[in-house]
Amino acid sequence: MNASRIALVTGANQGLGRALVEGLAARMNPGDLVLLTGRDHRRVTDAAREAAQSPGTRARVEGRVLDVTDTDAITRLADELRVRHGGVDIVVSNAVARVLPEESQAERADEFIDVSNTATHAVLRSFGPLLRPGGRLLVVASSLGTLGHLAPRLHHLFDGADLDQVEYAVESWRNAIHHRTAREAGWPVWLNVPSKVAQVAAVRAVAAERREPDLANGTLLAAVCPGMVDTATSRPWFSDHSHAQSPAQAAEAVLDLILAEHVDPAHYGELVRFGKALPWHDGAPLVEQDRLITP
Numbered sequence: 102m103n104a105s106r107i108a109l110v111t112g113a114n115q116g117l118g119r120a121l122v123e124g125l126a127a128r129m130n131p132g133d134l135v136l137l138t139g140r141d142h143r144r145v146t147d148a149a150r151e152a153a154q155s156p157g158t159r160a161r162v163e164g165r166v167l168d169v170t171d172t173d174a175i176t177r178l179a180d181e182l183r184v185r186h187g188g189v190d191i192v193v194s195n196a197v198a199r200v201l202p203e204e205s206q207a208e209r210a211d212e213f214i215d216v217s218n219t220a221t222h223a224v225l226r227s228f229g230p231l232l233r234p235g236g237r238l239l240v241v242a243s244s245l246g247t248l249g250h251l252a253p254r255l256h257h258l259f260d261g262a263d264l265d266q267v268e269y270a271v272e273s274w275r276n277a278i279h280h281r282t283a284r285e286a287g288w289p290v291w292l293n294v295p296s297k298v299a300q301v302a303a304v305r306a307v308a309a310e311r312r313e314p315d316l317a318n319g320t321l322l323a324a325v326c327p328g329m330v331d332t333a334t335s336r337p338w339f340s341d342h343s344h345a346q347s348p349a350q351a352a353e354a355v356l357d358l359i360l361a362e363h364v365d366p367a368h369y370g371e372l373v374r375f376g377k378a379l380p381w382h383d384g385a386p387l388v389e390q391d392r393l394i395t396p
Contacts, residue, residue, distance in 0.1 A: 105133060114137075122137045122148075131160065170212070170220060172220070194220070211275070225304070234318035239321075241327065243326050249382055250387065258273070259302035271295075304324045321368065327354065330348055
């Protein structure tokens with residue numbers, strides 16, 4: 102990687118995103134820059150200040166207001182980094198919309214899809230071309246992101262799809278929710294399943310186009326599953342958190358992947374959990390009573 106590196110994390114006010122910022126700032130070099138982003142100015146400012154003052158911090162930490170549902174804002178930030186720094190070295194797309202168990206999944210669909218999927222597509226399109234040789238672009242997904250978690254009749258929408266086709270599939274899913282035909286079409290009620298599959302499919306789509314040159318220069322594009330994390334987003338969905346990791350614990354495996362000296366070709370374009378790629382076609386559809394959202 103470059104001697105002076107630029108890193109950016111979305112959804113970084115709290116939880117895993119905040120832990121990733123603090124971990125990067127501790128493990129990167131003085132002179133490197135870590136951008137902590139979120140949509141609320143005060144929370145971004147406070148979180149960036151606290152991260153910069155955290156014991157062990159070496160790199161600079163700065164806050165940037167970024168509402169990932171505003172795709173033009175994502176483009177503008179990418180343009181800013183291109184003009185000011187000539188590119189970017191590390192991008193972690195981590196933002197997620199919080200949904201509570203008692204809330205209607207259908208009523209929250211637009212925000213959830215905008216944050217988790219539309220924003221992921223925009224990050225891949227805007228920041229992918231800015232990655233410098235040896236860079237890292239990771240999308241935080243979950244183990245639900247393997248294709249087998251969808252009904253078989255939906256697999257063709259994502260398997261081998263390019264990014265335009267993934268976007269079309271996501272919008273078809275959104276429209277089916279609005280028209281109350283989603284279940285008839287085979288979509289699960291729980292938003293996290295198709296959303297995570299679509300995130301991983303988007304990563305796979307972009308990775309398929311740039312695999313050879315990226316591997317030649319040590320660049321990694323991948324989705325990542327941090328495992329079960331005890332956060333405000335996940336806590337309402339579980340009665341037993343005894344096996345959950347703290348955000349700092351969950352960040353370690355992700356940071357190891359980001360900061361590894363060499364890229365494992367087996368990780369490229371895949372969903373990686375604790376250093377191992379999960380087979381794309383694994384998984385099985387969840388029963389709807391299993392109201393599970395996996396971090």
